[in-house]
Amino acid sequence: MQLNKIPATIVTGFLGSGKTTLLSNVLKQAAGKRIAVIVNEFGELDIDADLLRSCPLDCEDEGAELLEGKNGIYELANGCICCTVEEEFLPVMQELVARRDDIDHILIETSGLALPKPLVQAFNWPDIKQFCTVDAVITLIDGPAVAAGRFADNEDKVEALRAADENLDHDPSLQELLDDQLGAADLVIVSKGDLLDTEQRKKVDAVVAKKVPASVKTVYANQGITQDMPLEKLMGIGAASENQIESVHTHHDHHHEHGAHHEHAHDHFDSFVITLGEVDSEQLQASLQTLLADNNIFRVKGFVAIAHKPMRQVLQAVGERMQVHFDRLWESDENRATSLVFIGKDLDEKAITKVLQASLLEVA
Numbered sequence: 001m002q003l004n005k006i007p008a009t010i011v012t013g014f015l016g017s018g019k020t021t022l023l024s025n026v027l028k029q030a031a032g033k034r035i036a037v038i039v040n041e042f043g044e045l046d047i048d049a050d051l052l053r054s055c056p057l058d059c060e061d062e063g064a065e066l067l068e069g070k071n072g073i074y075e076l077a078n079g080c081i082c083c084t085v086e087e088e089f090l091p092v093m094q095e096l097v098a099r100r101d102d103i104d105h106i107l108i109e110t111s112g113l114a115l116p117k118p119l120v121q122a123f124n125w126p127d128i129k130q131f132c133t134v135d136a137v138i139t140l141i142d143g144p145a146v147a148a149g150r151f152a153d154n155e156d157k158v159e160a161l162r163a164a165d166e167n168l169d170h171d172p173s174l175q176e177l178l179d180d181q182l183g184a185a186d187l188v189i190v191s192k193g194d195l196l197d198t199e200q201r202k203k204v205d206a207v208v209a210k211k212v213p214a215s216v217k218t219v220y221a222n223q224g225i226t227q228d229m230p231l232e233k234l235m236g237i238g239a240a241s242e243n244q245i246e247s248v249h250t251h252h253d254h255h256h257e258h259g260a261h262h263e264h265a266h267d268h269f270d271s272f273v274i275t276l277g278e279v280d281s282e283q284l285q286a287s288l289q290t291l292l293a294d295n296n297i298f299r300v301k302g303f304v305a306i307a308h309k310p311m312r313q314v315l316q317a318v319g320e321r322m323q324v325h326f327d328r329l330w331e332s333d334e335n336r337a338t339s340l341v342f343i344g345k346d347l348d349e350k351a352i353t354k355v356l357q358a359s360l361l362e363v364a
Contacts, residue, residue, distance in 0.1 A: 005130075005131055005132050005133040006096075006100055006103050006104070006105065006106060006131060006132045006133070007105055007106070007132075007133055007134075007135035007235070007236075007238075008105070008106035008107075008108060008123070008132055008133065008134050008135060009026075009105070009106070009107050009108065009134075009135050009136055009138060009234065009235060010108045010110065010116050010119055010120065010134060010136070010137045010138070010241075011023060011107065011108065011109050011110065011138050011140065012110045012115075012116045012137060012138070012139050012140070012181045012184070012185075013139055013140030013141060013142075013181060014140075014141065014142065014145075014177070014178055014181070016142055016145075016298075016299055016316065016317075016318030017140035017141055017142045017191055018140050018142070018189075018191035018192075018221070019109050019110075019140055020109065021191075022138070022140060022189070022229065022234070023037065023107055023109055025229055026107060026231065026234055026235065027107075029230070029231040030105070030231060030235070033104040033105055034102055034103055034104045034105075035103070035104065035105050035106070035107055036096050036099075036103050036105075036106050036107070037106075037107045037108075037109070038089075038092055038106065038107070038108045038109070039109050089119060089122055090122060090125065090128070093122065093128050093132070094127060094128075096132075097127065097128065097131045097132065100131050105135075105235065106132065115177070115180050115181070115184075116137050116139070116180075116181060116184040116185075117180065117184050117245060117248060120134050120137060120184065120241050120242050120245040121242070121245055121246075123241075123242035124242050124245075129242065133240050133242065134239065134240065134241035134242050135235060135236065135237050135238060135239060135240075136186040136187055136234075136237035136238075136239045136241065137184050137185050137186050137187075137239070137241050138185065138186070138187045138188075138189060138234065139181045139182055139184070139185035139187070139188050139189070140188075140189045140190075140191055141178070141182070141188065141189075141190055141191070141204070141208070142191055142192060142318065143190040143191060143192045143193050143195065143196050143200070143201075143204055143220070144192050144195050144196065144200070144321075145318070146190075146203070146204050146207055147196060147200035147201075147203045147204050179211055182208065182211035182212055183211055183212070183248055184241070184245070184248050185212055185216055186216060186237060186239040186241055187216065187217055187218075187219070187233075187234075187237065188208055188212060188216060188217070188218040188219070189218075189219055189220075189221050189229070190204055190208075190218065190219070190220045190221065191221050191223070192221075192222070192223050193220030193221055193222055194222040194223060195223070196220075201220070205218070219233065270342070270343070270344055270345060270346065270347040270349070271341065271342065271343045272341075272342055272347075272349045273302075273339055273340065273341050273342075274339075274340050274342065274349070274352065274353050274356060275337055275338065275339045275340075276305075276337065276338040276339075276340075276356060276357070277305065277336075277337060277338065278305045278306065278307040278336055278337075278338070279304060279305065279306060279307065279338050280306070280307060281304060281306045281309075281313060281324070284304060284315075284338070284356070285315075285322060285324070287355055287356055288300060288315075288317060288322065288356075289320070289322065290355070291352055291355055291356075292317060292320045292322070293320060295344060295347060295348075295352070296344050296345040296346055296347070297317075297342060297343075297344040297347065298318070298343050298344045298345070299316075299317065299318055299341070299342070299343040299344070300315065300316070300317040300322075300340055300341065300342055300343075301315070301316045301317070301340070301341050302314075302315055302338070302339045302340035302341050303315070303337075303338065303339055303340075304324070304338045304340075305330070305336040305337055305338045310329055310330060311326040311327075311328065311329055311330065312326065312327055312328055312329070312330055313325070313326050313327075314326070314327050315340065
């Protein structure tokens with residue numbers, strides 16, 4: 001038995017909070033470390049796993065070494081891991097334990113809709129506990145979204161939205177989901193901090209202070225989460241979160257204890273993938289901005305094949321904020337296609353597809 005346990009970092013946070021960007025930053029900075037990555041994404045197309053696979057290509061000289069086999073990325077298909085830990089998560093951990101001599105660190109990116117507590121509890125299983133420990137649970141929150149009252153405590157907008165939807169009467173709400181993610185945190189990172197003014201920061205601080213003890217540090221990161229998040233802030237925290245996880249009481253626990261029918265707020269989300277051919281980037285973004293303004297779309301994320309361009313474009317949108325960047329060249333034998341994951345509420349997939357087809361396919 002090895003004397004030192006393999007540390008694992010669990011990264012959690014709501015949709016679009018910056019989890020994949022944070023993990024990419026860790027991989028780029030972790031010089032020579034042999035890292036296994038577990039990705040638990042909600043949706044049919046695992047964009048995050050693909051992005052993380054391409055990360056080491058940008059940093060071959062000084063970046064981390066992904067564990068051999070499956071390119072170091074282990075994908076969990078079920079977007080809600082909280083009730084499928086035994087079926088999905090534990091087999092992967094058992095495989096990593098068997099390969100423990102080849103691993104320096106484990107990174108786990110949860111879905112924006114998953115709860116961290118069941119994952120941490122899994123590290124107390126005997127076959128896992130003797131070899132692995134949770135170095136820290138890092139919870140990311142979208143600073144501008146929280147400051148604006150989306151999925152935060154004591155915000156009239158959230159309560160009005162919840163009251164208007166009878167389907168949410170007995171489900172853990174999105175607000176409760178964020179509370180539970182904060183409640184399990186060993187470190188809170190507020191992303192997009194450079195977009196916040198002094199008053200907005202005060203609002204974010206107040207939300208966090210109600211949900212985490214003073215001993216849990218909160219740090220602000222700028223868009224992109226790069227140089228302002230050095231590796232020493234993210235790894236080597238040594239929280240051993242599994243030792244005190246049972247003392248963390250969540251809304252999820254409360255619903256179970258009171259015999260509530262076990263549904264999650266995201267059971268009522270719509271999630272689908274729209275696939276197109278090569279497109280005109282400006283037309284695509286204009287069409288998406290119209291769709292984001294007119295529909296209850298929480299998240300759009302995917303890859304764009306731009307006509308006559310050799311590189312693949314990554315597109316992400318949260319609320320009405322959209323970001324694009326090129327990540328790598330298209331492979332010679334790769335299908336140049338545009339694939340976008342939509343997550344939202346009461347979405348009409350056919351109508352959304354029609355808007356995109358009408359404005360894009362003619363330039364393919």
